[in-house]
Amino acid sequence: MEITENVFEFVDELGPEKIVFLYEPRTRMKAVVVVDNVAAGPAMGGVRMATDVTATEVRRLARAMTYKNAMAGLPHGGGKSGIIADPKTVNMEHIIRTFARGIKNLQEYMSRLNNADSPKKDNDEVAPSEGKDYVDIQLQRALDVLRNEQLLYTKLLSNPAL
Secondary structure, three states: OOHHHHHOOOOOOOOOOEEEEEEEOOOOEEEEEEEEEOOOOOEEOOEEEEOOOOHHHHHHHHHHHHHHHHHOOOOOEEEEEEEEOOOOOOOHHHHHHHHHHHHHHHHHHEOOOOOOOOOOOOOOOOOHHHHHHHHHHHHHHHHHHHHHHHHHHHHHHHOOOO
């Protein structure tokens, strides 16, 4: 089978619109970003981090987000990312920041949360000079969530009765 047949095997009328493979040689960060569909609005989804995450898995999860957002009536399309790393052994902040730099050129496809922490201009877009603050705030939130998940997993593993 030719490579083009492999790459386009799972493409249909909904998408995916974009599949991006990221690799940063200095940190050896590897990731997959799938923007499945943006017909209803910018893609919304999450980031999975695991040693065995695959492009096929991320693509399927992105499609699930397209369906979830549509069924919920949200003005968002579906997307998902996967970072290929062990969350227990990597420097989480370093990997997340490297990943964030890698996806910065995909902003037009991705949803920005509408909250008081995101700096806005009159037309409701993040001002370019203020974008770094917004990214830092969102990265800190992501790191806090990941740390809390790690604490929960550690607690659950150490106490099988829970």
